[in-house]
Amino acid sequence: xxxxxxxxxxxxxxxxxxxxxxxxxxxxxxxxxxxxxxxxxxxxxxxxxxxxxxxxxxxxxxxxxxxxxxxxxxxxxxxxxxxxxxxxxxxxxxxxxxxxxxxxxxxxxxxxxxxxxxxxxxxxxxxxxxxxxxxxxxxxxxxxxxxxxxxxxxxxxxxxxxxxxxxxxxxxxxxxxxxxxxxxxxxxxxxxxxxxxxxxxxxxxxxxxxxxxxxxxxxxxxxxxxxxxxxxxxxxxxxxxxxxxxxxxxxxxxxxxxxxxxxxxxxxxxxxxxxxxxxxxxxxxxxxxxxxxxxxxxxxxxxx
Amino acid sequence: xxxxxxxxxxxxxxxxxxxxxxxxxxxxxxxxxxxxxxxxxxxxxxxxxxxxxxxxxxxxxxxxxxxxxxxxxxxxxxxxxxxxxxxxxxxxxxxxxxxxxxxxxxxxxxxxxxxxxxxxxxxxxxxxxxxxxxxxxxxxxxxxxxxxxxxxxxxxxxxxxxxxxxxxxxxxxxxxxxxxxxxxxxxxxxxxxxxxxxxxxxxxxxxxxxxxxxxxxxxxxxxxxxxxxxxxxxxxxxxxxxxxxxxxxxxxxxxxxxxxxxxxxxxxxxxxxxxxxxxxxxxxxxxxxxxxxxxxxxxxxxxxxxxxxxxxxxxxxxxxxxxxxxxxxxxxxx
Numbered sequence: 328x329x330x331x332x333x334x335x336x337x338x339x340x341x342x343x344x345x346x347x348x349x350x351x352x353x354x355x356x357x358x359x360x361x362x363x364x365x366x367x368x369x370x371x372x373x374x375x376x377x378x379x380x381x382x383x384x385x386x387x388x389x390x391x392x393x394x395x396x397x398x399x400x401x402x403x404x405x406x407x408x409x410x411x412x413x414x415x416x417x418x419x420x421x422x423x424x425x426x427x428x429x430x431x432x433x434x435x436x437x438x439x440x441x442x443x444x445x446x447x448x449x450x451x452x453x454x455x456x457x458x459x460x461x462x463x464x465x466x467x468x469x470x471x472x473x474x475x476x477x478x479x480x481x482x483x484x485x486x487x488x489x490x491x492x493x494x495x496x497x498x499x500x501x502x503x504x505x506x507x508x509x510x511x512x513x514x515x516x517x518x519x520x521x522x523x524x525x526x527x528x529x530x531x532x533x534x535x536x537x538x539x540x541x542x543x544x545x546x547x548x549x550x551x552x553x554x555x556x557x558x559x560x561x562x563x564x565x566x567x568x569x570x571x572x573x574x575x576x577x578x579x580x581x582x583x584x585x586x587x588x589x590x591x592x593x594x595x596x597x598x599x600x601x602x603x604x605x606x607x608x609x610x611x612x613x614x615x616x617x618x619x620x621x622x623x624x625x626x627x628x629x630x631x
Numbered sequence: 632x633x634x635x636x637x638x639x640x641x642x643x644x645x646x647x648x649x650x651x652x653x654x655x656x657x658x659x660x661x662x663x664x665x666x667x668x669x670x671x672x673x674x675x676x677x678x679x680x681x682x683x684x685x686x687x688x689x690x691x692x693x694x695x696x697x698x699x700x701x702x703x704x705x706x707x708x709x710x711x712x713x714x715x716x717x718x719x720x721x722x723x724x725x726x727x728x729x730x731x732x733x734x735x736x737x738x739x740x741x742x743x744x745x746x747x748x749x750x751x752x753x754x755x756x757x758x759x760x761x762x763x764x765x766x767x768x769x770x771x772x773x774x775x776x777x778x779x780x781x782x783x784x785x786x787x788x789x790x791x792x793x794x795x796x797x798x799x800x801x802x803x804x805x806x807x808x809x810x811x812x813x814x815x816x817x818x819x820x821x822x823x824x825x826x827x828x829x830x831x832x833x834x835x836x837x838x839x840x841x842x843x844x845x846x847x848x849x850x851x852x853x854x855x856x857x858x859x860x861x862x863x864x865x866x867x868x869x870x871x872x873x874x875x876x877x878x879x880x881x882x883x884x885x886x887x888x889x890x891x892x893x894x895x896x897x898x899x900x901x902x903x904x905x906x907x908x909x910x911x912x913x914x915x916x917x918x919x920x921x922x923x924x925x926x927x928x929x930x931x932x933x934x935x936x937x938x939x940x941x942x943x944x945x946x947x948x949x950x951x952x953x954x955x956x957x958x959x960x961x962x963x964x965x
Contacts, residue, residue, distance in 0.1 A: 362769065471649035474942045474949075476904035479922070483938055486926045487660045563775055567908060570777045571923060586778055593781060594789045604778030611773040619769070 356624040363620020369613035377430040384423040385411070388580040392418035397596045413598040415588065421598065424580035425606050431581050432562050432610055435496055439561035440554050442500040447507025448550070452538045454508070455515035466512070469505035477502040481564055485573040492565075492581065495574035499564045503557055510553050514546035548625040555621055559614035566607050582607045635957050643950055647943065648701070654939040655700045658931050659693070709936030714928050719936035722921065728811025729799060730917035733909070734902045736833055737841035738895065745845045746884075746891070749852025753860060754879055764849060771846030776905055780839040780912040787835060794831050797914035801828040840909045844898045851894045855887040862886075889956075896952030900945050 358364055376383060386392075392410075396418040399406045406413065412422040454465040472480065484498035518524060519542065527541045568574035569583025577588055585603040593600035675683075684690050688699055703709075709719040752761040788796045799813045800806060804825040806816045814833065817825035859865065860883055868882045869875070907919035914920065918937060925933035 362766065467645060467649060470646050471653060474646060474650055474946050475653075475938065476900040476907075476941065476945065478904035478907055479938060479941060482907070482922070482926065483657060483934060486931075486934060487657060559773065563773070566775055567777060570775075570908070571911065571926075573926070583775075583777075586781070590781075593785065597785055600778070600781055600785065604775055604782065607775045607778065608770070608773060611775070612770055615769055615773050 353624055357620050360620040360623055362616045363623070366613045366616025366618075366620060369609060370617055373429055373433065373610060373613065376426055377433045380426045380430050384420075384426045385409075386420035386423040388424045388427040389419065389578045390423075392420070394418070397592070397599070399596070400598050403598070412602050413596070415585075415599050416592055416596075419578075421585075421602055424585060425582070425602060427580045428582045428585065428603070428606060429610070431492075431575070431579070432566075432607075435492070435499075435565045435581075436558040436561045436614070439496050439500045439503065439565070440557050442496075443503045443507055443557065444550070444554055446500070447504050448511050448543065450504070451508040451511025452515055452543065454512045455519060455542075456534060456538055462512075465508065469508050472502070473505045475502075478564060478567055481568060482571065482573060485568060490573040490576065492569075492575035492579065495565050495568040496561075498568070499561050502564065503560065506553060506557065507550070510549055511543075511546060514549055515542050518542045518545050552618055552622040552625060555614055555618035559611040559618070562607065562614070563611050632957070636954060639950060639953050639957075643946060646946060650942045650946070651701055651704055651939060652697065654935050654942070655697050657938070658935050661931055704939065709939065710932035712925075712933045713930045714933075719933055722933065723918065723937060723940055725811075726917050726921050729813070729915060730903075730906050730910070730919065732812045732814065733833070733836055733840060733915060733917060734899075734906060736837040737902060737905075738844055738898065740837050740841040741844035741848050741898075742895065744841075745848030746852050746888075749849040750856055750879065750884060750887075752849070752853045753856035756857060761853075765853070768846040768850045771842050772850075774842055774846075776839055776842060777908040777912060779842060780835070780909055783835050783839060784912070794835050795828075799829065799832050799916065800825065801832075804828055836909050836913045836915055839912070840902065840905050843901060843905060844895070847894060847898065847901075848891060851891050852887065855890045856883060859883045859887040893952060893956055896948060896955070899948045903941055903945065 392414060395407070395410065395414050396416055398410050398414040398418075400413040401408050401411045403413075410420050410422070412420075412425070414420055415424075450465050450469075454462040475483075481495070481498040481502045484501060485494050488494035488497065515538075524537065524541060528537060532541065565574055566581070566583030566586075569581045570587045572587055575581035575584045577584055582603040586600065589596075589599040589603070681690075688696055691699075707720060709723075711718055712722060715722065748764055752764045755761055784796055787793045795801065800817065804817070804820070804822050806813065806820045806822075806825055806829075809816050809819065813829045814826065817829040860879075865878060865883055868878045873882075903919070906917060907923060909915065910917045910919035911923050918941065922934060922937050922941075925931075925937065
């Protein structure tokens with residue numbers, strides 16, 4: 328037994344008091360990255376706005392105030408206090424639409440990530456455990472999906488399924504599936520060679536139990552990071568589809584769809600263009616900052 | 632080296648078959664019969680429909696149809712546009728140079744700006760410049776470029792009037808299409824103003840399409856430089872008394888660029904995806920604009936053929952990057 332092993336054994340037998348818990352250690356590493364904390368705060372704010380949309384929104388997102396179309400923001404010349412961020416071409420309050428749009432965007436991110444994370448986990452674990460033909464078939468399929476630029480593939484899928492918010496979410500989930508599948512397979516293969524897996528297997532655990540109960544919990548760190556970053560790309564891609572007229576259909580207050588609606592008159596009414604885009608940017612930025620911070624905190628090897 | 636090359640090339644074949652299968656299935660998953668889609672509002676008699684289905688081979692089993700499609704594709708026949716009745720391949724080759732010109736300019740812009748910024752940030756690690764640049768880089772990578780492009784138009788074209796809003800060159804110039812690259816064609820035309828016009832049309836789309844690659848390249852250059860700057864041979868070079876500029880540019884950057892080259896290669900998919908949005912915003916007559924229009928017109932053969940061509944292109948570029956990486960880094964040849 329070497330010196331450090333003895334030391335480790337002693338520490339294990341007598342844990343020192345006041346040792347910070349793993350959660351606190353994680354928070355310390357996470358908070359070191361100031362951008363990540365900003366991202367977290369923005370995320371909390373967004374979730375709050377989405378949950379409290381009914382309370383916060385000054386108007387209905389689809390109510391049309393016919394006498395007030397294209398009203399500038401309150402501080403600009405010709406603006407009105409009734410419509411803080413102005414109104415669009417049919418007199419809908421932009422602030423209200425943005426607030427309800429936050430609800431929609433978070434819902435899109437959540438559904439897309441949940442769907443592709445679930446399918447990707449099952450496919451990746453299957454590939455890692457089954458090996459052989461199943462492994463080759465699944466990974467080849469993922470390679471094929473990766474050859475298509477993601478936005479193009481999403482467009483094609485929506486063209487087949489027909490334009491709607493639901494189909495756009497399906498398309499984005501399919502497009503991002505390879506990332507999760509590859510990640511899960513790679514981490515699972517790394518774990519499979521470990522002793523604890525062999526031990527559990529020889530103790531008589533079935534394959535399903537090994538897959539989801541033994542191996543999967545040890546692959547979660549990279550998956551959490553990927554899911555957070557996947558959230559932002561899902562929101563961005565869904566907004567791009569909405570912008571191309573292939574996502575949410577008007578009058579749904581989806582941010583990308585709002586931008587598409589602004590195309591005809593944004594040159595006269597800058598506010599119709601500026602605010603929905605800023606909303607997308609801030610949301611995507613929040614998740615990216617948070618995801619970067621998570622990666623640094625969860626995987627110190629990648630940290631610089 | 633030859634074995635490495637052969638293995639990579641053979642690996643690509645099943646992927647190609649898969650890509651053609653996917654684009655083949657596309658047209659068969661689209662709701663509605665392809666012939667009824669083609670005849671549109673006029674309608675068609677059942678007898679005529681049966682004759683046409685037989686003539687087009689639509690009554691054969693699916694796998695036979697796929698083999699037929701595969702052989703057509705390998706012979707360069709990608710179908711005919713429903714709207715223009717032009718072969719898809721002709722339309723693609725006519726529009727492709729516009730997309731290439733835009734993409735090449737965008738990636739050159741991203742490299743020319745991103746690499747120096749990343750190097751400076753790495754050398755001045757922890758400075759305000761470093762933090763500022765990293766903040767901007769995350770923002771750039773989070774950018775909804777369709778909005779970014781419209782904001783640029785709003786500021787530079789509408790408010791300031793510096794750049795034109797759309798197209799590749801002003802109507803005032805007639806440029807003989809020779810290479811298909813507007814800048815080059817304009818250069819060889821007699822009109823001196825043509826080059827300036829083409830360049831002014833190119834500048835905003837270049838910046839917009841180059842934004843995300845720029846953010847990625849700057850970030851990658853920085854982290855790769857940081858790694859290299861900690862190596863022993865850099866300390867040796869410094870100890871020899873070499874000037875710090877020489878150490879950074881000659882010793883460090885050369886080695887730091889290897890991963891950056893890979894990242895640049897992997898940006899091709901991002902660029903082509905981004906081109907769809909950029910070309911739509913700026914009415915740039917390239918592949919992206921063409922594909923979006925094909926959806927709006929329900930021109931499925933164009934969507935199918937165009938998608939297949941774009942995917943094949945990405946595949947070839949990935950192969951090229953793979954091979955280039957094998958040449959640059961002998962360790963991965965195995």
